[in-house]
Amino acid sequence: MLADLKELVLCEAFSADHAAVARSAEVVGALGARLLGAVPETYVIEGVTHLRWAFGTPRVLLLGHHDTVWPMGSLKTHPWSVVDGIARGPGVLDMKAGLVQMFHALASLPSPDGVCVLINGDEEVGSPTSRELIEESARGCAAAFVLEASANAEGALKTARKGTSRYEVVVHGKAAHAGLEPERGVNAAVEAAHQVLAIAGLGASMRTRMGTNGTTRSALGAPTITPTLLSAGSTLNTVPALAKISVDVRVPTLAAQDLTDQLMRKLTARTHGARLEVLGGRRRPPLEPESSAELFTLASAIASELGQEPLRGLAVGGASDGNYTAGVGCPTLDGLGAVGSGAHADTEHVRVTQIVPRTRLLAQLITRTRQ
Template structure:
């Protein structure tokens, strides 16, 4: 398993690098084929993003993962692949290349793969824009989805996830010389600051109306073109996390109701809900099965976890397919310098998945 993990981790697969994704998809396809009895997948490109899919018979169980990572090409130099003292490190090792290795080894332990569908996408980290339709279509035809994203702390399974909305707010102002005639300009940066403060003031009331757990976070901002020019344009990215669909709709209405504060400024609001919340009801029966299975295998108690991060499991649950997430690696540090996997847990998680898939087919 560690040899296979090294093969995936050392093939870098930054989401924004389509050539790297194509190389990574070939490695995933070859590794999966070797472990799945020689079965070759469908490797296909959607808008430059490469995905990998296997289908065995009439699918009842969808196994879902992704091979893209948040790590830019060259990250291996600062974060090289390594295994020491039972800890594997490297870009994407936890999120979620170890999950893919565990999945392939788990399925290799089944006498038959009939009824299994596998989808490994190439754009999960950036919103699954090219794969969402396929994910939802497959989920509608299956009785269960098992997601190989990494576990929550301590190996807990992810039984609920917040929904995600993403917005791009552009402020249109008017340029002017900041020394000669600043009064003739409309400062887009100042208007953007007003909008950020307005959002900050509105969110507490929103949380009071829709319940705790809603967050609205300004992330990437830019404004202006020169130090002596009143900015004519400013941009803001917003990351919104919500516990319920009602909260997601309320935040959307709030953001679309924003109005400019400066005379002559104009707002352009793009984006909206990206992933619906994964409600605990969608995981309840599958989690109970996983707990019973783990006890039978002597793997110790499994715990549930509600997390703020989203995955493609949000999409499968959103179309009504029972979904259990976090079945992948046990470790920590997703997207961070300390990303790592506890290697001793990899065979255990693979065994659990083998028996879950066997029970669900």
């Protein structure tokens, strides 16, 4: 398994480099073909390469991704290594070790029948080209197991995830000479300042509104609405005619996602003559605790039977493709991949001693849910 992991880590797959993702798909596809005895279907959608294996009539979906956040050349500064039971390298935790565990778990069974394996190439950027493929693969399945890394260094599973929405608020003003006749302009930057404060205050407003009917109570905590990127203007001596504000939204429930959208659409300009345009909207739906509850109970029982440490489930703020599978009604358990920490950071690593136990846990989950 370590040899297979090394092979995947040494093939860099930065999400933004579609040629690199295509090369990675070849390596991942070859590994899967060797272990599963079948070549995958290959989907290239808008230049991004995804892989899928389907055996019989799928009842279980195994879901992963082979792209990473690490720019090309990261192996020079973060080389592959295994020292003192710790494996390192770009993408080793998120989520190449999870792919190795996925393949070996399925290969360890007498037959892969009843299982669909889907590995996409754009998860790290929100799965824009693979969302339909993910949802199509999940519909009708009894379970989706997501091979993202564990929720913490102790191996907790991810039993809930916040949903995500992304917006861009475009402020339209009117240009004028900043020195000669600024009064003839409509300053989009000033209006953007008003909107940043208004957007930042939406989170508190939303918690108040939803708290009235009790719908904010969630293991995921409160929703967050955060202005992030901000730009305005064209030259130093011109009243800005245009400004843009990017907004990141994380919500615990579908109700919260709907209310957020309503509040964002109701933003109004404060500066006379300015006009707002709100673009974007819902992206990943939340993976609510109810979606994972029965599968987590089963996983806990299996871990006990295997003599493993008791499992813990955690709700996390980050989203994954498990949000999409849960969104179409497929029971979903996330965080079944590698145990380690430091995803997306210089400290990214995997605990080698946990690779085989997690693989055995997944193999038993597949066996008991595909029947």
